[in-house]
Amino acid sequence: MANAIPGRNLVCIGGPAATTVGAGAQAVITLDIKQSAILAKLIVQCIDGLLEDITVLNIEHSNTSLMSGEQPATTFGGSSMTSPILGTRVLETSNLQVTVFNNNAATRDVVLGFTVA
Numbered sequence: 001m002a003n004a005i006p007g008r009n010l011v012c013i014g015g016p017a018a019t020t021v022g023a024g025a026q027a028v029i030t031l032d033i034k035q036s037a038i039l040a041k042l043i044v045q046c047i048d049g050l051l052e053d054i055t056v057l058n059i060e061h062s063n064t065s066l067m068s069g070e071q072p073a074t075t076f077g078g079s080s081m082t083s084p085i086l087g088t089r090v091l092e093t094s095n096l097q098v099t100v101f102n103n104n105a106a107t108r109d110v111v112l113g114f115t116v117a
Contacts, residue, residue: 013037013096014113018047021102021110026057029112031096037116039066039086042098044076045111051077053104060097061090073100073110086114 014031021027039061046054054073059066066086076083090096102108 012113012115013039013090014043014111018109018111019100021054021100021108023102023105023107026099026101027110029098029100029110031098031112031114033090033092033094033096036092037090039088039090039096040115040117041083041085042076043078043083043113043115044073044100045078046073047109047111049104049106049108053102053108054110055101055103057099057101058097059086060099061088062094070101090116 013033019027019029042056042059044051044054044056051073055070056067056073056076057070066088074080096114098112100110100112
């Protein structure tokens with residue numbers, strides 16, 4: 001990679017563990033930051049349903065909201081061309097909290113991750 005940072009191997013904050021969100025309920029998903037970075041894009045995946053079933057209500061870092069207003073999770077889908085680049089610096093040992101809402105009448109399993117620079 002032409003723009004790679006020497007000695008850096010962190011490409012994502014998040015993980016493969018899914019969070020179950022009840023029908024018509026919201027959940028706060030906490031992602032621990034293991035290495036300082038600059039947030040790029042939030043990636044949302046709904047494992048057992050349509051991404052349209054999920055709404056992102058808030059992204060928060062150190063008690064500061066990184067978004068205004070709720071957004072459909074399709075905005076943050078893995079192949080979305082409209083996913084905003086956040087550009088927020090996050091420090092090691094802090095965390096991100098993403099609040100999601102399940103618009104469906106069935107439970108949904110949601111996985112989140114952030115790409116970083």
